[in-house]
Amino acid sequence: MDLSPSEVRLQCRQGTFHYPTPGIANGSLQANLVILPRTLAFDFLVFCTRNPKPCPLLDVTEVGNPEPEIVAPGADLRTDLPRYHVFRNGEFEDEVGDVSDIWQNDFVGFLVGCSFSFEAALMDEGIPVRHIQEGKNVPMYKTNIACKTAGEFSAPLVVSMRPLSPADVVRAVQITSRFPKAHGTPIHFGSPEDIGIKDINAPDFGEAVTIAEGEIPVFWACGVTTQLAILQPKPEIAITHAPGYMFVTDVKDDHFSW
Amino acid sequence: MDLSPSEVRLQCRQGTFHYPTPGIANGSLQANLVILPRTLAFDFLVFCTRNPKPCPLLDVTEVGNPEPEIVAPGADLRTDLPRYHVFRNGEFEDEVGDVSDIWQNDFVGFLVGCSFSFEAALMDEGIPVRHIQEGKNVPMYKTNIACKTAGEFSAPLVVSMRPLSPADVVRAVQITSRFPKAHGTPIHFGSPEDIGIKDINAPDFGEAVTIAEGEIPVFWACGVTTQLAILQPKPEIAITHAPGYMFVTDVKDDHFSW
Numbered sequence: 001m002d003l004s005p006s007e008v009r010l011q012c013r014q015g016t017f018h019y020p021t022p023g024i025a026n027g028s029l030q031a032n033l034v035i036l037p038r039t040l041a042f043d044f045l046v047f048c049t050r051n052p053k054p055c056p057l058l059d060v061t062e063v064g065n066p067e068p069e070i071v072a073p074g075a076d077l078r079t080d081l082p083r084y085h086v087f088r089n090g091e092f093e094d095e096v097g098d099v100s101d102i103w104q105n106d107f108v109g110f111l112v113g114c115s116f117s118f119e120a121a122l123m124d125e126g127i128p129v130r131h132i133q134e135g136k137n138v139p140m141y142k143t144n145i146a147c148k149t150a151g152e153f154s155a156p157l158v159v160s161m162r163p164l165s166p167a168d169v170v171r172a173v174q175i176t177s178r179f180p181k182a183h184g185t186p187i188h189f190g191s192p193e194d195i196g197i198k199d200i201n202a203p204d205f206g207e208a209v210t211i212a213e214g215e216i217p218v219f220w221a222c223g224v225t226t227q228l229a230i231l232q233p234k235p236e237i238a239i240t241h242a243p244g245y246m247f248v249t250d251v252k253d254d255h256f257s258w
Numbered sequence: 259m260d261l262s263p264s265e266v267r268l269q270c271r272q273g274t275f276h277y278p279t280p281g282i283a284n285g286s287l288q289a290n291l292v293i294l295p296r297t298l299a300f301d302f303l304v305f306c307t308r309n310p311k312p313c314p315l316l317d318v319t320e321v322g323n324p325e326p327e328i329v330a331p332g333a334d335l336r337t338d339l340p341r342y343h344v345f346r347n348g349e350f351e352d353e354v355g356d357v358s359d360i361w362q363n364d365f366v367g368f369l370v371g372c373s374f375s376f377e378a379a380l381m382d383e384g385i386p387v388r389h390i391q392e393g394k395n396v397p398m399y400k401t402n403i404a405c406k407t408a409g410e411f412s413a414p415l416v417v418s419m420r421p422l423s424p425a426d427v428v429r430a431v432q433i434t435s436r437f438p439k440a441h442g443t444p445i446h447f448g449s450p451e452d453i454g455i456k457d458i459n460a461p462d463f464g465e466a467v468t469i470a471e472g473e474i475p476v477f478w479a480c481g482v483t484t485q486l487a488i489l490q491p492k493p494e495i496a497i498t499h500a501p502g503y504m505f506v507t508d509v510k511d512d513h514f515s516w
Contacts, residue, residue: 042300045307046318050328060304062409070308070406148328151320177516180438185516258435258443 002026005072005248009080015097017082020244022116029071029253030246031058031111032223033081034230035099035239038063041108043151047229048112050148054157054225056113056181058249058256064105071249077109083242090234099239107239114223114246115160117182117253121175127168130209137244138162139203140222144196145187147225152233158205158224159187159195163215172218181256189218260284263330263506267338273355275340278502280374287329287511288504289316289369290481291339292488293357293497296321299366301409305487306370308406312415312483314371314439316507316514322363329507335367341500348492357497365497372481372504373418375440375511379433385426388467395502396420397461398480402454403445405483410491416463416482417445417453421473430476439514447476463501 003011005028011017021030036044041063048055059068066077078100086094086102115138119129131138138160145157164172169189176185192200200217201208205224211217230238241247261269263286269275279288294302299321306313317326324335336358344352344360373396377387389396396418403415422430427447434443450458458475459466463482469475488496499505 038300042296042303045300045303046320049303049307049315049318057307060307060408062304150318180516258438 005250008248009072009075012082013076013079018097019082021082021246021248022244025248027253029058029249029251029255030114030116031071031249032114032226033077033239033241033247034110034112034226035077035107036110036230036235037104037237038106038108040233040235043153044110044230047147047150047153048110050150051225052180053184053187053221054147054223056183057110058113058181059111061109063108066103066107066109068109068111068249071111071251072247073250077247078103081241081245081247083245085240085242087231087235087238087240089236090231095242102237104237111247111249112223112226113181113183113256115183115220116246118176118179120253121179122172125171125175127164127172127175130163131207134209136209137206139208140205140224141192141197142204147229153229154232155225155229157187158222158228159219160206160222161200161203161217161219163209163211164218165215169216169218176220178254178257183221183223186218186220189216192217195219263508266506267330267333270340271334271337276355277340279340279504279506280502283506285378285511287316287507287509287513288372288374289329289507290372290484291335291497291499291505292368292370292484293335293365294368294488294493295362295495296364296366298491298493301411302368302488305405305408305411306368308408309483310438311442311445311479312405312481314441315368316371316439317369319367321366324361324365324367326367326369326507329369329509331508335505336361339499339503339505341503343498343500345489345493345496345498347494348489353500360495362495369505369507370481370484371439371441371514373441373478376434376437378511379437380430383429383433385422385430385433388421389465392467394467395464397466398463398482399450399455400462405487411487412490413483413487415445416480416486417477418464418480419458419461419475419477421467421469422476423473427474427476434478436512436515441479441481444476444478447474450475453477
């Protein structure tokens with residue numbers, strides 16, 4: 001039986017849910033998590049504001065308050081995700097199931113949209129999503145496009161790729177236009193070299209997928225951009241979700257769509 | 259002859275442009291201005307993020323830097339608007355043509371979308387905009403809808419009203435859907451009482467307009483909400499544009515539209 005968002009979060013809190021979240025609490029919006037100290041929070045918020053395609057903000061918590069009041073009132077960002085990554089001075093330190101013991105009164109939590117929402121919408125319209133068909137993680141690439149910087153935050157734009165037929169590219173542009181909080185429309189399609197990708201079969205993150213005859217690689221801004229950006233200022237401490245282990249919100253996949 | 263955006267800004271800088279900006283540099287996106295010290299900038303940015311309909315962010319400057327690099331590279335927020343309002347401790351102090359002498363190294367500038375963009379789009383489609391037809395300022399009302407708070411920032415949602423026929427309401431929803439950075443879709447139509455407006459003929463700001471037989475009042479979130487919010491924490495100093503004397507950007511009216 002499919003769990004509700006609050007049931008998923010409760011099981012995370014109780015330490016009994018340890019699974020990746022794709023397909024979980026189906027139809028609920030899932031989010032990337034970033035936690036930073038207050039001293040860096042302003043510049044990071046400006047970074048997200050300047051780069052809304054890779055970093056679409058869904059919710060920002062009050063300083064020291066772990067509750068995302070807009071998308072999941074009553075939830076607790078310290079306990080309600082299945083897995084967290086902890087970084088110290090810009091370096092990965094640990095993967096943990098709970099960050100209550102390292103929570104600080106000056107922490108600010110950011111929830112950033114992810115591509116799951118628009119992938120569901122594509123599949124609802126009969127558009128194939130190759131990495132899901134092939135049971136893989138989506139292929140992701142660093143590009144030669146620089147994000148707009150903010151304070152010490154900077155990053156190359158990271159993109160995810162889905163191969164589509166020309167007719168499906170057209171339809172996918174229409175559909176993803178409706179999901180500005182899930183990275184929105186593609187940033188490029190066609191030649192990978194145009195955006196600095198040397199080998200489409202060697203993604204920087206995730207796994208390569210089959211590109212069939214007549215299909216065009218289509219590139220969307222990707223939330224992994226956020227993960228690169230937050231380590232640039234070498235923050236004393238930063239916390240994120242573990243890749244694939246997202247925060248499950250109470251709002252529907254299309255809550256921020258028009 | 260119509261001035262270009264940079265010509266308008268240069269004339270402001272030289273002290274020779276003292277006029278309201280509606281209709282100026284036609285087709286260019288205009289913006290509300292808020293300047294706050296760094297200590298309040300984070301919470302205000304969170305306020306805008308939580309209330310994107312009244313406070314759609316177009317650009318945020320780096321701390322101490324008066325250049326809005328995204329929408330008007332090379333421009334200077336200290337000099338390039340025709341009129342400014344200066345507030346001290348949450349009270350209006352002065353209207354001036356230049357804020358260079360009171361600029362501080364800890365100032366952050368926020369440019370917030372305004373309704374001019376979508377009004378142009380409505381008129382392009384043949385939808386009448388009553389206050390423009392009648393040569394008046396748009397009627398604006400405080401509602402009983404509270405914005406989401408952030409830190410010490412709070413405000414009632416302020417709305418602007420345009421009366422439309424039912425068929426034009428439908429079309430206006432479609433058109434304004436495309437302008438999320440210009441307050442987007444209406445937040446209400448029909449009964450003013452439903453959102454706490456006691457007398458539609460007595461707006462809190464601007465001027466009353468004629469509502470013809472068969473027309474429905476349609477309410478959009480309004481940037482004046484921002485002006486109320488910034489005074490709540492009684493900031494030692496805050497600067498805004500003077501109402502009607504907006505910042506003229508280099509990007510087109512539909513730059514942020516899809």
